[in-house]
Amino acid sequence: MSGANITAEPPARGAPPSPHAERGRYLTGIVFLLPALVLLAVWLFYPTVYTVIRSFFGHSGYLGAWVGIDNYRNLFTTSTLVTAIKNSAIWVGVVPALVTALGLIFAVLTERVRWVVAFKTAVFLPMAISAFATGVTWRIMYQQDPSQGAINALSRSVSDAFSPAGVLPSALPSTTALQTRAGGLVLKTPLHPGGVALLGLTGIAPQAMPSGAKQAVKPAGKPGAIEGAVWRDFKPGGGKPGVLEQGEQGIPGVTVELKNAAGKVVQTTKTDAAGDFEFTSVPAGSYNAGIGARTFAKPFGGYSWLGPKLITPSLIIAYIWIWAGFAMVVIAAGLSAMPREVLEAARTDGATEWQVFRRVTVPLLAPVLSVVFITMVINVLKVFDIVIALAPDSVQANANVIALAMWRTAFSGQPNFGGGSAIAVFLFVLVIPVLALNIRRFRREI
Amino acid sequence: MAAAATETAQFSGQRDTTAARILRALAKTPLQILLAAIGLLWLVPTIGLFITSILPQSSVTSLGWWKIFAHPSLATFSNYSHLFHNAGLTGALKTTAYISVGNTLIVVIVGALAGYAFAWLEFPGRDWLFIGVVGLLVVPLQMALIPMFRLYNTLGIGGTTLSVVLFHAAFGLPFAIFLLRNFFVGIPKDILESARIDGANELWIFLRLILPLGLPAIASVAIFQFLWTWNDLIVSLTFSVTPITVWIFDQLRQFSSSIDVIAPASFISLIVPLAVFFAFQRYFVQGLLAGSVK
Numbered sequence A: 001m002s003g004a005n006i007t008a009e010p011p012a013r014g015a016p017p018s019p020h021a022e023r024g025r026y027l028t029g030i031v032f033l034l035p036a037l038v039l040l041a042v043w044l045f046y047p048t049v050y051t052v053i054r055s056f057f058g059h060s061g062y063l064g065a066w067v068g069i070d071n072y073r074n075l076f077t078t079s080t081l082v083t084a085i086k087n088s089a090i091w092v093g094v095v096p097a098l099v100t101a102l103g104l105i106f107a108v109l110t111e112r113v114r115w116v117v118a119f120k121t122a123v124f125l126p127m128a129i130s131a132f133a134t135g136v137t138w139r140i141m142y143q144q145d146p147s148q149g150a151i152n153a154l155s156r157s158v159s160d161a162f163s164p165a166g167v168l169p170s171a172l173p174s175t176t177a178l179q180t181r182a183g184g185l186v187l188k189t190p191l192h193p194g195g196v197a198l199l200g201l202t203g204i205a206p207q208a209m210p211s212g213a214k215q216a217v218k219p220a221g222k223p224g225a226i227e228g229a230v231w232r233d234f235k236p237g238g239g240k241p242g243v244l245e246q247g248e249q250g251i252p253g254v255t256v257e258l259k260n261a262a263g264k265v266v267q268t269t270k271t272d273a274a275g276d277f278e279f280t281s282v283p284a285g286s287y288n289a290g291i292g293a294r295t296f297a298k299p300f301g302g303y304s305w306l307g308p309k310l311i312t313p314s315l316i317i318a319y320i321w322i323w324a325g326f327a328m329v330v331i332a333a334g335l336s337a338m339p340r341e342v343l344e345a346a347r348t349d350g351a352t353e354w355q356v357f358r359r360v361t362v363p364l365l366a367p368v369l370s371v372v373f374i375t376m377v378i379n380v381l382k383v384f385d386i387v388i389a390l391a392p393d394s395v396q397a398n399a400n401v402i403a404l405a406m407w408r409t410a411f412s413g414q415p416n417f418g419g420g421s422a423i424a425v426f427l428f429v430l431v432i433p434v435l436a437l438n439i440r441r442f443r444r445e446i
Numbered sequence B: 001m002a003a004a005a006t007e008t009a010q011f012s013g014q015r016d017t018t019a020a021r022i023l024r025a026l027a028k029t030p031l032q033i034l035l036a037a038i039g040l041l042w043l044v045p046t047i048g049l050f051i052t053s054i055l056p057q058s059s060v061t062s063l064g065w066w067k068i069f070a071h072p073s074l075a076t077f078s079n080y081s082h083l084f085h086n087a088g089l090t091g092a093l094k095t096t097a098y099i100s101v102g103n104t105l106i107v108v109i110v111g112a113l114a115g116y117a118f119a120w121l122e123f124p125g126r127d128w129l130f131i132g133v134v135g136l137l138v139v140p141l142q143m144a145l146i147p148m149f150r151l152y153n154t155l156g157i158g159g160t161t162l163s164v165v166l167f168h169a170a171f172g173l174p175f176a177i178f179l180l181r182n183f184f185v186g187i188p189k190d191i192l193e194s195a196r197i198d199g200a201n202e203l204w205i206f207l208r209l210i211l212p213l214g215l216p217a218i219a220s221v222a223i224f225q226f227l228w229t230w231n232d233l234i235v236s237l238t239f240s241v242t243p244i245t246v247w248i249f250d251q252l253r254q255f256s257s258s259i260d261v262i263a264p265a266s267f268i269s270l271i272v273p274l275a276v277f278f279a280f281q282r283y284f285v286q287g288l289l290a291g292s293v294k
Helices: A019-054 A070-077 A079-110 A116-128 A131-141 A150-162 A311-336 A340-348 A353-381 A385-390 A393-399 A402-411 A417-445 B002-014 B018-053 B057-063 B065-069 B078-084 B087-120 B126-136 B142-155 B161-185 B189-197 B202-213 B215-230 B234-238 B244-254 B259-279 B281-290
Strands: A178-181 A184-187 A196-202 A226-232 A255-260 A265-270 A276-279 A287-291
Touching: A019 A417, A019 B087, A019 B126, A019 B142, A019 B161, A019 B202, A070 A079, A070 A417, A079 A116, A079 A311, A079 A353, A079 A393, A079 A402, A079 B018, A116 A311, A116 B018, A116 B259, A131 A150, A131 A311, A131 A385, A131 B018, A131 B244, A131 B259, A150 B065, A184 A196, A196 A287, A226 A255, A226 A287, A265 A276, A311 A353, A311 A385, A311 A393, A311 B018, A340 A353, A353 A417, A385 A393, A385 B244, A393 A402, A402 A417, A402 B142, A402 B234, A417 B142, B018 B065, B018 B259, B057 B065, B057 B259, B078 B087, B078 B259, B087 B126, B087 B161, B087 B202, B087 B215, B087 B244, B087 B259, B126 B161, B142 B161, B142 B234, B161 B215, B161 B234, B189 B202, B202 B215, B215 B259, B215 B281, B234 B244, B244 B259, B259 B281
Parallel strands: A196 A226
Antiparallel strands: A178 A184, A184 A287, A226 A276, A255 A265, A255 A287
């Protein structure tokens, strides 16, 4: 620093600058600001004004025909747009709350773990990945075929543990003598001791037949017992339905049920290699023989995560996967800035950990939590990429959200600029409350 | 008294024997396991994408990527080598790089100039103008798609990379100005005043003082803007420009049969953001905290 200004201890503030110098200083400010103002005016300010005006005009042209508020009315009457608004409402109702809660839980839990950084990195990682790539990633996870989609593969192993697939998932009765009841099959004609039950099935592919099957044999009937056969009532060339013929195989290992007149299962047995079975020592009375539902249980085919019903929940799960890390990091920063003494004081006073969390931590964190929540509301309203990447074309109408509806209306199929503008304005109006919050906070800062 | 006693007890309890320390660690074990499980769970989709990207298409549709642990020999990098010989993809990558680097440079330079003007230069209406800029923070980019689409076509620059660069730059500015102005305001006034008294002009102050001192905030802005635009889909899709996201998007219609292209291309598209994120994690988090309002 030169010696000259050592004397000027406080910089000469009092002296009013000459008007010329003042104009020069203003000019510097304007010059520094100019590039930003040009960009903002052309790319943000002009379009905002134009889009608002354009939303009252028709499909095409610089302005098009005046249509009044028709475009806005369509928002709430066109079914695809109503779906979009409903879905966006679901997103706003579910995602910000879940993300904030999850972030809070993660932040509080990781406070006491030594390898926090590894955990935080793992959870935060998806933030760096584009919503678009996330869509692709989760589409792989959600594939319906359990041998391709990891989530359905997991579901299948759980499902198989509780209800394994049946022996004959695709079998059908060969004649109308067999009736479908509660997923199983029952022989219509009542049986008495000494009777024979013939349970013919079709629709079984040769390679799906249980191994060790032999030529089916018709039982002769035995006094005091009910005998019968379960067989594949089909041979090359067809054969006669309901008749046990040469060349038709018995089905081994099928569980057969005997029900009394009241419909209660009194005996069960399994068929042998020739498909024969026998219920021994049956008291006099009227019975029905049949095959239980479990035999026909279909193998687990996977949930249709990408189908029209589950697509929005699937999208939401993937979206939470992205943003939980953001909430965690912001809330953890809030936690670390919290006065330790207050927490310690509460603990010393005998508060349990839960009370400390509920009564001290959460209230003190309230401002941070609301920042996360509000940020997520805005993000969720603008959801676009993940929907377009994750939802297959066939269900995009079911997965529609406001931002996607805007884009599809304006830029796909027959472009409708008026309608698209109205949706954009609608989206803008929804985020304006946050604008108000922003400006309020900023003014407090000055 | 009682409180003091407890405190001493706690205090002595904290620097105690090894046995007590092991006990405490054991008490935390369920939590540790839970967190480890959650952490792993969070990594699974990304790992799944990577493994899918190194499998031949036939085994993806018949096997499921997790089976690779049983058949490690299936792994192949031929998907990747095919991609790098695909002119479409390499061109898309170049476009992505051009868009994200170009607009980030503009945002940093223009945003820093404006941030400095708002923080330290005087001109009439400064604060109101700044409030206006902050207000622009919440204009959704959907508001500008239709008018800019029209304007670009009228000017004949529709479909050019430049059109996308400028669009991104403009939409990145409010956040950049907001963050940089608030950071620059915190630079000690004495430093600037003494430079001014020394006769330095504002440009010199900006280049030699503000930029170096404001580097942390500038880095946050740059990283944010870079990642945001690297990952963008909607803007380029609208203006018919093909960066990597749009290129992959064009393949999505045949998801299963093109998975050997989609998965590796998606993984390539996320390698760069991940590298940037790991290299500059601190700035990234800072920017997030400062501007978690966007």
